[in-house]
Amino acid sequence: xxxxxxxxxxxxxxxxxxxxxxxxxxxxxxxxxxxxxxxxxxxxxxxxxxxxxxxxxxxxxxxxxxxxxxxxxxxxxxxxxxxxxxxxxxxxxxxxxxxxxxxxxxxxxxxxxxxxxxxxxxxxxxxxxxxxxxxxxxxxxxxxxxxxxxxxxxxxxxxxxxxxxxxxxxxxxxxxxxxxxxxxxxxxxxxxxxxxxxxxxxxxxxxxxxxxxxxxxxxxxxxxxxxxxxxxxxxxxxxxxxxxxxxxxxxxxxxxxxxxxxxxxxxxxxxxxxxxxxxxxxxxxxxxxxxxxxxxxxxxxxxxxxxxxxxxxxxxxxxxxxxxxxxxxxxxxxxxxxxxxxxxxxxxxxxxxxxxxxxxxxxxxxxxxxxxxxxxxxxxxxxxxxxxxxxxxxxxxxxxxx
Amino acid sequence: xxxxxxxxxxxxxxxxxxxxxxxxxxxxxxxxxxxxxxxxxxxxxxxxxxxxxxxxxxxxxxxxxxxxxxxxxxxxxxxxxxxxxxxxxxxxxxxxxxxxxxxxxxxxxxxxxxxxxxxxxxxxxxxxxxxxxxxxxxxxxxxxxxxxxxxxxxxxxxxxxxxxxxxxxxxxxxxxxxxxxxxxxxxxxxxxxxxxxxxxxxxxxxxxxxxxxxxxxxxxxxxxxxxxxxxxxxxxxxxxxxxxxxxxxxxxxxxxxxxxxxxxxxxxxxxxxxxxxxxxxxxxxxxxxxxxxxxxxxxxxxxxxxxxxxxxxxxxxxxxxxxxxxxxxxxxxxxxxxxxxxxxxxxxxxxxxxxxxxxxxxxxxxxxxxxxxxxxxxxxxxxxxxxxxxxxxxxxxxxxxx
Numbered sequence: 001x002x003x004x005x006x007x008x009x010x011x012x013x014x015x016x017x018x019x020x021x022x023x024x025x026x027x028x029x030x031x032x033x034x035x036x037x038x039x040x041x042x043x044x045x046x047x048x049x050x051x052x053x054x055x056x057x058x059x060x061x062x063x064x065x066x067x068x069x070x071x072x073x074x075x076x077x078x079x080x081x082x083x084x085x086x087x088x089x090x091x092x093x094x095x096x097x098x099x100x101x102x103x104x105x106x107x108x109x110x111x112x113x114x115x116x117x118x119x120x121x122x123x124x125x126x127x128x129x130x131x132x133x134x135x136x137x138x139x140x141x142x143x144x145x146x147x148x149x150x151x152x153x154x155x156x157x158x159x160x161x162x163x164x165x166x167x168x169x170x171x172x173x174x175x176x177x178x179x180x181x182x183x184x185x186x187x188x189x190x191x192x193x194x195x196x197x198x199x200x201x202x203x204x205x206x207x208x209x210x211x212x213x214x215x216x217x218x219x220x221x222x223x224x225x226x227x228x229x230x231x232x233x234x235x236x237x238x239x240x241x242x243x244x245x246x247x248x249x250x251x252x253x254x255x256x257x258x259x260x261x262x263x264x265x266x267x268x269x270x271x272x273x274x275x276x277x278x279x280x281x282x283x284x285x286x287x288x289x290x291x292x293x294x295x296x297x298x299x300x301x302x303x304x305x306x307x308x309x310x311x312x313x314x315x316x317x318x319x320x321x322x323x324x325x326x327x328x329x330x331x332x333x334x335x336x337x338x339x340x341x342x343x344x345x346x347x348x349x350x351x352x353x354x355x356x357x358x359x360x361x362x363x364x365x366x367x368x369x370x371x372x373x374x375x376x377x378x379x380x381x382x383x384x385x386x387x388x389x390x391x392x393x394x395x396x397x398x399x400x401x402x
Numbered sequence: 403x404x405x406x407x408x409x410x411x412x413x414x415x416x417x418x419x420x421x422x423x424x425x426x427x428x429x430x431x432x433x434x435x436x437x438x439x440x441x442x443x444x445x446x447x448x449x450x451x452x453x454x455x456x457x458x459x460x461x462x463x464x465x466x467x468x469x470x471x472x473x474x475x476x477x478x479x480x481x482x483x484x485x486x487x488x489x490x491x492x493x494x495x496x497x498x499x500x501x502x503x504x505x506x507x508x509x510x511x512x513x514x515x516x517x518x519x520x521x522x523x524x525x526x527x528x529x530x531x532x533x534x535x536x537x538x539x540x541x542x543x544x545x546x547x548x549x550x551x552x553x554x555x556x557x558x559x560x561x562x563x564x565x566x567x568x569x570x571x572x573x574x575x576x577x578x579x580x581x582x583x584x585x586x587x588x589x590x591x592x593x594x595x596x597x598x599x600x601x602x603x604x605x606x607x608x609x610x611x612x613x614x615x616x617x618x619x620x621x622x623x624x625x626x627x628x629x630x631x632x633x634x635x636x637x638x639x640x641x642x643x644x645x646x647x648x649x650x651x652x653x654x655x656x657x658x659x660x661x662x663x664x665x666x667x668x669x670x671x672x673x674x675x676x677x678x679x680x681x682x683x684x685x686x687x688x689x690x691x692x693x694x695x696x697x698x699x700x701x702x703x704x705x706x707x708x709x710x711x712x713x714x715x716x717x718x719x720x721x722x723x724x725x726x727x728x729x730x731x732x733x734x735x736x737x738x739x740x741x742x743x744x745x746x747x748x749x750x751x752x753x754x755x756x757x758x759x760x761x762x763x764x765x766x767x768x769x770x771x772x773x774x775x776x777x778x779x780x781x782x783x784x785x786x787x788x789x790x791x792x793x794x795x796x797x798x799x800x801x802x803x804x
Contacts, residue, residue, distance in 0.1 A: 048677040147677040207661040207685045208653065214686045215650045217679065218693070219621055222642035240624035248617045248650050251610065256745075259609040265716060273714050275450040275549040277619065277706060281713065283609045284616045291620070304679060311683065312675050314667060343658075343745075 032090075033058040033083055033119070033126050036163045044121065044156055050146040054135065057160045058126025059118035062086045062102065063110035065166070071402055072166045073108055074157060075117040076174030076181035079306050080246075080298055082125040085117040086110065091297045100381055107390035112402065113170065120181075121156040122148035122306055124299035131232060131299045142229035148305050150177070150313045154184045158192070168192040170400055171393060175199040175378035176345065177306065180313050183353065186334070187315060187326040195396040197389065199337040200378045202349030203323050203356070204314040209344060212252055213307040216245030220300050229301055242300045243291030250290045255341035255374030259283060316356075323356035330357075333399070334364040335392040337385060339377040365392060434492075435460040435485055435521070435528050438565045446523065446558055452548040456537065459562045460528025461520035464488045464504065465512035467568070473804055474568045475510055476559060477519040478576030478583035480781075481708050482648075482700055484527040487519040488512065493699045502783055509792035514804065515572065522583075523558040524550035524708055526701035533634060533701045544631035550707050552579070552715045556586045560594070570594040572802055573795060577601040577780035578747065579708065582715050585755065588736070589717060589728040597798040599791065601739040602780045604751030605725050605758070606716040611746060614654055615709040618647030622702050631703055644702045645693030652692045657743040657776030661685060718758075725758035732759075735801070736766040737794040739787060741779040767794060 035058045038044070043053035060083040065072060075085050075098065082089075086096040086103055102108040102115060119127040122145070130145040137144075161169070172185045172193050179201025186196045205213075220226055223241025227234040251259075263283040267273065279285040319325035334357055338350035347368050357364040367388040371377040378385065437460045440446070445455035462485040467474060477487050477500065484491075488498040488505055504510040504517060521529035524547070532547040539546075563571070574587045574595050581603025588598045607615075622628055625643025629636040653661075665685040669675065681687040721727035736759055740752035749770050759766040769790040773779040780787065 143679070147675075204667065206658060207665045207667060207683070208656075208658045210667070210683050211653045211661065211685050211689055212650075214681075214683075214689055215646060215653070218649060218690070219624075219646045221679075222621075222625065222646055224626060244617060244621045244624055244646065247620060248614075251613045251617070254610075256608060256610045256748075259613065263609045265606065265609065265612070265719075273549075277545070277623075277710065279616075281609070281612050281616075283613050287613055287616055288620070308679065317667075346658075 033060055035059075035126055036160050038159060038163075042159065044152065044159065046146050046152045046155075047149040048146040052121075052128065052146065055121065055128040055156070056126070057118050057121070057128075057156055059083050059116055059160060060085065060087055061114065061116050063112070063114045065114035066402075069166055070168075070170060070400060071113045072161070072169050073113045073115045073171040073173065074161070074169050074185070075102065075108075075115060076153075076157070076172065076178035076185075077117060077120065078174070078176040078178050079310065080294070080303070081178070082123065083117045083119045084125075086115070089297075092293070097379060100379070101386065101389065107386050107393055108171070108173070112397070116161075116164070116166075118157055118160050120148075120153040120306070122153070122302060122309060124302040127156075129299070130229070130301035130305055140230075140232040142232070142301060143304075145301070145305065147312075148309045150180045150184045150309055151188060151318075153309070154181050154188055157181070157185075158189060161192075169194060170402065171195045171197065171396065173197040173199070174201075176201055176375065177310050179345075180310065183315055183326070184313075186330060186332050187319070190327075190330045190332060193332045194400055195333045195335070195393070197335045197337065197392065198350075198353065199385075200339055200342050200345050200350075200375055201353075202345045203316060203326075203353050205311050206349075209252075210311045212249065213311055216249055217304050217307060219244040219248070220304060226300060229304075231300070237295070238300045239295040242295045242298065242303060243288075245303060246294040246298075247287045247291040250287060252344045253374060253376040255343065255372055257341060257372040258374050261372065262286075323352065324359035327357055327360035327362050330360060330362050332362065333396055334362055335367065335388070336364060337367045337369065337378075337388065339369050339371045339373065339375070339382075341372045342375040342377065344375040435462055437461075437528055438562050440561060440565075444561070446554065446561065448548050448554045448557075449551040450548040450554075454523075454530065454548065457523065457530040457558070458528070459520050459523070459530075459558055461485050461518055461562060462487065462489055463516065463518050465514070465516045467516040468804075471568055472570075472572060472802060473515045474563070474571050475515045475517045475573040475575065476563070476571050476587070477504065477510075477517060478555075478559070478574065478580035478587075479519060479522065480576070480578040480580050481712065482696070482705070483580070484525065485519045485521045486527075488517070491699075494695070499781060502781070503788065503791065509788050509795055510573070510575070514799070518563075518566070518568075520559055520562050522550075522555040522708070524555070524704060524711060526704040529558075531701070532631070532703035532707055542632075542634040544634070544703060547703070547707065549714075550711045552582045552586045552711055553590060553720075555711070556583055556590055559583070559587075560591060563594075571596060572804065573597045573599065573798065575599040575601070576603075578603055578777065579712050581747075582712065585717055585728070586715075588732060588734050589721070592729075592732045592734060595734045596802055597735045597737070597795070599737045599739065599794065600752075600755065601787075602741055602744050602747050602752075602777055603755075604747045605718060605728075605755050607713050608751075611654075612713045614651065615713055618651055619706050619709060621646040621650070622706060628702060631706075633702070639697070640702045641697040644697045644700065644705060647705060648696040648700075649689045649693040652689060654746045655776060655778040657745065657774055659743060659774040660776055663774065664688075725754065726761035729759055729762035729764050732762060732764050734764065735798055736764055737769065737790070738766060739769045739771065739780075739790065741771050741773045741775065741777070741784075743774045744777045744779065746777040
């Protein structure tokens with residue numbers, strides 16, 4: 001399955017015009033995303049000290065770039081997300097993961113903006129990652145792939161934008177790991193980001209979040225089918241380990257009240273326990289389904305790499321221990337958003353970002369949305385979030401003369 | 403290893419006098435606990451509809467039973483606890499798990515009370531459980547062992563008390579799964595419990611808690627060494643799966659502030675990431691240690707059974723959906739205790755118990771202890787808990803004329 005995922009997006013330079021704009025936007029059911037390929041002369045300078053080359057970045061777009069090239073929006077996806085933000089997913093057949101927020105007439109209005117979302121470096125939906133072929137060996141990288149950081153992801157995105165002929169972004173937006181990238185964009189390329197909207201995120205990963213990620217990684221590595229990361233060559237798949245990792249992580253994306261509301265202690269097809277280890281409770285059945293469906297679309301090693309990237313993220317540590325230093329003299333306008341029931345990136349994490357931005361004299365709005373849906377609220381139907389996002393983006397558009 | 407654990411406490415009737423009092427209290431380093439054995443004529447009537455026989459219960463005691471037999475305290479242990487509450491643990495060599503609270507001059511004063519703690523049915527420290535030999539086959543029960551409920555545990559404890567010649571308890575006390583047993587004791591045998599102290603517990607397991615347990619079970623069952631539960635015969639041990647289960651569960655026993663205080667984002671032996679999947683962060687190293695040390699002392703199938711028992715616990719459902727009905731006309735005096743940072747059994751769970759007890763006209767004190775130590779606070783040095791427990795127990799002793 002991972003092989004077939006990997007084959008979905010081969011280097012495909014024929015799709016890219018000299019100015020970088022894809023000539024043939026794929027129909028929404030086409031599994032092949034446009035891919036920007038970077039050769040040996042254009043390496044990605046990674047924090048691990050490695051110059052990665054060649055490499056490729058798969059992406060999707062919606063809307064039209066205006067003549068000024070001033071209406072570009074970069075959407076940064078979360079840990080297990082991908083570039084299919086507004087298109088039917090080629091593997092799952094599900095709708096784009098952010099069609100709630102992005103589309104014609106939506107807060108991120110594809111009638112007005114040119115929206116780009118690229119699969120991050122290290123992932124498995126067409127961009128180069130541990131499942132890709134290592135040119136030095138002709139075999140999949142596996143754990144020989146260099147560790148990836150959030151900054152590496154952002155550097156790769158910047159190279160993609162260069163390729164697409166887009167100097168700067170009207171808006172950079174994303175939730176969770178996507179929000180980390182937004183913060184990193186604003187810190188690394190302050191002149192290239194007009195407005196930034198980090199949602200349900202933090203400027204560093206907490207000890208508890210590292211702990212949950214480590215459990216997931218150990219679950220994958222405990223699976224003999226993982227084969228020390230060489231499962232593609234071994235012809236195996238660590239589906240059980242990856243499924244367990246996903247089940248555990250999925251709990252952290254929800255909230256106790258949401259789980260109580262959705263599932264409570266309701267039994268599957270009955271009102272009494274079966275006195276067995278079957279999925280007696282609806283919540284058990286739901287979680288097992290989450291695990292099973294995830295392994296159909298995600299590569300286990302990519303999961304290791306991307307969780308690690310989140311764990312390593314600590315924007316203050318990169319700036320002398322003072323988060324405000326990451327944003328000194330920024331002219332980017334920020335809207336920071338959190339959700340009351342998010343315990344993975346609680347409001348306190350957003351508040352720390354806001355404090356730092358204020359200390360850096362930045363323009364910043366702070367929206368804490370009342371919701372019982374937990375961390376995943378940023379992906380769901382949250383009218384308060386939509387309204388706040390629309391207000392912020394519309395005002396930014398006016399300020400930019402769009 | 404499981405076999406050796408199992409061999410620690412063989413049926414050992416020779417240790418029990420006719421009145422059930424052990425004749426030779428084992429020295430604290432003796433791995434062999436006294437065991438009460440019940441024959442074919444004394445089955446345990448289990449909620450699964452099975453009469454379990456023969457079966458045995460391993461236990462430990464401290465202090466002396468008075469002439470009136472009125473000073474007995476039953477301590478109920480938590481999920482992965484055991485009877486070694488005040489004695490050095492025969493496997494780990496660690497001090498008794500509740501020596502903070504129990505001992506000479508402590509709130510549960512072994513100079514005044516006769517304290518009993520038995521290994522619950524379904525566990526693996528000498529009481530009958532899935533690692534025990536199934537008399538029908540001569541092989542370990544494995545998953546042929548009937549599912550266990552909290553009520554089954556309590557019924558077994560009542561049979562042990564009968565054997566020991568103790569009609570009623572001065573105090574029944576326990577935390578977490580132990581607290582569930584305390585509530586079940588008060589509901590099932592109201593005339594046998596003078597005072598009850600359920601700590602850091604709930605009258606039912608929440609959907610989120612069921613979810614975390616299910617992830618742990620799936621981690622165990624995903625381990626090929628689990629061998630469909632027949633690992634003892636296969637000569638394997640699902641150590642990796644059980645370790646992952648423990649790592650995940652352990653996070654839920656702590657709290658985000660405690661993890662931040664203890665570990666933060668500190669690196670192991672350095673100030674920078676190694677760009678690898680080694681245990682870079684101290685929290686990772688700590689968690690891995692928790693997983694490794696747990697598998698040395700616990701049986702994987704027992705973990706499946708006991709987590710399931712907690713999931714099934716719903717005292718209101720057993721009483722027509724009204725929790726207060728579980729305590730109608732009770733004369734037991736209660737002290738319910740919770741910890742502010744406990745997110746596994748948050749204060750709201752304790753408050754629901756208190757509401758029900760008030761509705762049932764019971765005598766109830768409610769103590770919410772300010773602590774950042776999370777669920778495990780009940781096992782730790784918490785002076786406010788000790789003071790409250792001492793006050794409640796001393797008053798109960800006066801009321802009972804002790």
